[in-house]
Amino acid sequence: MTENERVRYVPLKEAQCRVHGRTDKSQDPLPLFWNGSLVEVNVTGSELWIDLEVDYENYEPWAGCDINGAFLSRQMLMPGRYRLCLFRGMDPKKVKNVRFFRELQAMSEDDANHILIHGFATDGAFQPVPEARYRLEFIGDSITSGEGTYGALEEVDWISMFMSVSKNYAVMTSRALGADFHLLSQGGWGVLCGWDNNPHNNLPFCYEETCGLLHGSVNEKLGAHKPWDFASWQPDAVIVNLGTNDASAFHQPVWTDPATGESFEQHLETDGSWREADIERFRQAVIAFLKVIRKNNPKAHIVWTYGMLGYELTLPITEAINRYRAETGDGNTVFLQLPNTTRETVGSHEHPGAKSHERAAGVLTEYLRTVLEGV
Amino acid sequence: MTENERVRYVPLKEAQCRVHGRTDKSQDPLPLFWNGSLVEVNVTGSELWIDLEVDYENYEPWAGCDINGAFLSRQMLMPGRYRLCLFRGMDPKKVKNVRFFRELQAMSEDDANHILIHGFATDGAFQPVPEARYRLEFIGDSITSGEGTYGALEEVDWISMFMSVSKNYAVMTSRALGADFHLLSQGGWGVLCGWDNNPHNNLPFCYEETCGLLHGSVNEKLGAHKPWDFASWQPDAVIVNLGTNDASAFHQPVWTDPATGESFEQHLETDGSWREADIERFRQAVIAFLKVIRKNNPKAHIVWTYGMLGYELTLPITEAINRYRAETGDGNTVFLQLPNTTRETVGSHEHPGAKSHERAAGVLTEYLRTVLEGV
Amino acid sequence: MTENERVRYVPLKEAQCRVHGRTDKSQDPLPLFWNGSLVEVNVTGSELWIDLEVDYENYEPWAGCDINGAFLSRQMLMPGRYRLCLFRGMDPKKVKNVRFFRELQAMSEDDANHILIHGFATDGAFQPVPEARYRLEFIGDSITSGEGTYGALEEVDWISMFMSVSKNYAVMTSRALGADFHLLSQGGWGVLCGWDNNPHNNLPFCYEETCGLLHGSVNEKLGAHKPWDFASWQPDAVIVNLGTNDASAFHQPVWTDPATGESFEQHLETDGSWREADIERFRQAVIAFLKVIRKNNPKAHIVWTYGMLGYELTLPITEAINRYRAETGDGNTVFLQLPNTTRETVGSHEHPGAKSHERAAGVLTEYLRTVLEGV
């Protein structure tokens, strides 16, 4: 390789860099906790490198890079501290917009998993990065983690490489609307409990921390458990896409904590209907979560979306929303059904494929346009 | 024209003819009341004519013809008694499946509007017409009347030729599933009241008659007001697509009957929310209609669909369904949102265009497949 | 029917009516000879009727109607003299653009087949109809006659109702470009001979007459054999789509005229290649036809298109074009391949379906845009 002697190192703190996604911006190096978290720069020069520190125990992180809004790369990140070149050989005078993003969800099951950004190296100069005109926050499960958007149809392994933000309804919607976005999602989790009845695997419990579902001392030090400063980033809309795993729980056996013996189970009656006490605690979880979201996002339009993996809990979710609205008088919270995934649109691991994400993004984008733009 | 001397006249009663759509089968000639009503034959021979009697005052009826499942013609019907040739010059030995259908909704505003079938003329022989494997009943408004599926985008006249069943989500869904169908729809009508607050313009009031929204002595004689014999045709699913005009009513001025002085109005509060008493009587109308549907169709899967012209009443509709289910224990009644119409999918008169119908039919077909086929 | 007493009769000669397609404009009534021939009016008023005279022996004519550019109707025309209503109930003040068109090709095999226009009846006033910005002439076979664009896949009857201009690449292309169009086409015909080796079934022999392939005294009187006045309508481009039946002839047995004993045959060698003398007379037919087209259309861009039913004669056609160009120095004549029809795009009678026509129209439109608009 011919060395470019004009390239110089720029620590992250000295770069004009916009950081997207919930993180602790006081950290150096900076962690990209959630899927869709990213660093964005506008930079002149012929080449740009990013200085990374990566580790994991079992589930390796993946990352991707967009240049001038176009998808260019997607790769498994090797462990260690190293530089990756993001572009080279480009017209040095032009400003290039570069977004280096985390493809993989925050991994509650791998305490060592992290992507840390130390800085950049370039022969160009950084330029300001303007904000987008809208801000969207998405809260979801494996669907929002993009599970199934990569990989062959027959794949059933639950591994990092089949999850993405590069083919993901939340990001497609944000791009179509010209919006910045935060994603908070975890595969298998619900609003009350996980797909297997584990009552700890719900998004509400960690919603008010920066990335509260991560464990371990490393993540602690990286600021994952710091209270999230909602005032720092008020979204125009909060899109919840939860309920799919809560529906699954009704069809799974009891969950028991091997350590404590604690157990939890959602039951069906013998006629196949939900046991009332169980569906009611699901509804209460929806109502409670809406209150938390509203408390922290007083002006946001809240949209509870549902349906990409089945419509089973449509009516309990809407009942909860109706009761929440009646109780609080909050008329700025609605329900939107997203089209179910079909044989034509399914991806790997029986999850929504890219076509299903595109279809859902179409319906959601059209809806949000009526709210945000009054069209 | 060279006369085909082998052609002979066959009165309708002597033809092996399946009649689709609610009508009074004892009538001779036979009226096609509703849009999508049709006569279907399997016939050999080289040609087939249909013997019609047509009239109207202001809104002329349109009809179309499918041959072997393919759309061949669509035309405005001239008034009078005459024969139309449906095919000619075909292989005389083969059996042709022919469906002559009414494109136009039943016209509550034109007492003289009718299509009557007297019989056929052919050089072939009629064969049995088997039933389809499913039966679907659709109850709706202008969307289900296919308003906007024909005509230029800029059209705003409310006239017959812009309505259809030949480009209509209900028929597309039925074809995709291999189902016979009944359509009951009226443009501008709701479940509680019409788009203009007219409280008489709702489908529930006429649901138990054959075609109860028609007026005048001619329709009376044709059997329009006879009680419908639900036992004669039990659908596998009843799909309701109402609420769009009820939503509109909240934004319209009071309706007053010039004759009686009777008035009706759905109100918005000053903050834009629904007045509780008004939205409650809407919900009650939904609940009451569900009870009537269930009474008459004890085993049908009931799907309340909504959304092709906006999602405004999604939550009140779901609340009504939830209350209906809680009150009756009927777990076989659900809600399904259909994708809204967009600038890309709109048709004439600001109504859903063919693309919007196709998209809705996709979502509905996929859903019904999971219910009917367990796929 | 309520009579509209303001409707008055307007003979064709008194209406401001543009006539499209080759015909003898001095005739009264006016014949619509070719598929795609049409009368176009801009008219105010609430309703419009057309006064027709129709006949045929074996192959009935079909017609359609567009209003404000949108397809509204398509129907088999009954024999006789009568009026059809084209629209009614429309806003009387607005100008409506109406195009009543012949769906069926000129029928060389039915001397009695004709559609004659006597006039209109309306309560409105006629307005000028401006010309389009381009003029396109298409010369072809069954593909350009739209055979296969209607009807079920399994249909194999050769009858009128499966042919159309309403789903036809030539018309799609013209619409996309904003062009007026003339179509000259005949199913089964070629540039040298017909699909069955009949050497009389070629378009060149009748190109310089108004509609020279029609027979019988009625057509004679209607002006079908009058020399066509090329000066009256000079196209911007002439699109030839011939060769498909010439390719077929090589695979068919000898044709023999039962009356005269005359015979004709295109031969394949035993290795499957074309006999050189036979393929050479095909090439000569292409060259000769190009000369005739050029003589009559000195400035037109000539495009020989080919491929929608197989690419077999691509190389002989291009060789003929190359030789024609070398011989004449005419650089304004080119070759364009259109995508073949596949299992996904086929229509009835193993002919291109609507999807195949759309795909071909896409390629042709894009090409013509580069020529006509320099884009």
Place this chain on the structure above:
Amino acid sequence: MTENERVRYVPLKEAQCRVHGRTDKSQDPLPLFWNGSLVEVNVTGSELWIDLEVDYENYEPWAGCDINGAFLSRQMLMPGRYRLCLFRGMDPKKVKNVRFFRELQAMSEDDANHILIHGFATDGAFQPVPEARYRLEFIGDSITSGEGTYGALEEVDWISMFMSVSKNYAVMTSRALGADFHLLSQGGWGVLCGWDNNPHNNLPFCYEETCGLLHGSVNEKLGAHKPWDFASWQPDAVIVNLGTNDASAFHQPVWTDPATGESFEQHLETDGSWREADIERFRQAVIAFLKVIRKNNPKAHIVWTYGMLGYELTLPITEAINRYRAETGDGNTVFLQLPNTTRETVGSHEHPGAKSHERAAGVLTEYLRTVLEGV
């Protein structure tokens, strides 16, 4: 990272690995010269690493990886010797099909550019990799190098990252047909001369060497200039996609070699037509190349495709093919036009985008199916 202690190193020579694309298989490490060159394994185990050696001067190589036929990653390769993990965490018992491929064309302008494969590391066992049922060879220019298939529309830099095989008509066609493929392509090159009239930049001169367009001692040692052993891999079809840069040359100024003063130019006459001597040497280049291809591939179906960036040389190419066929009697060589790229289908750098490649692949696949499968 948790080390997997069962992973062991497997030198390439010991792995059951199929090598695709022209290369010198006696080399160790093995070079991937051409775009689309790849190593393919079927392997059990939970993880697989590849041991690479990469370098370049100015134009860095890119690579991608498919797993079980699905695209998983695409990345710029950093210089040096290192291992990349291709998958991890998968079901150890299942056989995974892995294809690690070169995205970037062979770089005639960068003597240091190379990707060398040393071996693999895995905890699994290699299984046999069966051959595909067909073999296709593609010879082309920037289109076949996939230039423009990645990157934003406004990009105009000529750099590695905008070229690909992962979105490339040649690979799409091969996948659709279930075919192994060899690609030989170079951006800016022609059959006679390059886009800038450089007469050395043509594919024919290097067709009989393994990768004859590469320069420098490193490539020499890697076997790039060894005669290609055509007997080792006889394709079912050879698809040429050349002519686009030859067309461009007519519109460019004279090319002059600064070192030798040698010059070359294709001229247009003042009326815009090709100078006959110049277009004739183009035709002769086509004829000569066809003879070389035929000599080396006696049974292959040869398809000269053209059109994705304009139809300008369609007629000279077909004339050359016709003359070649007449001269040699080779009836197994044809011409196929591919649809031009439009505003809707263009990619970066004014080259065909992914949609244009998909459209071309559709036409080409359908054609090859008729030849290879007789469908």
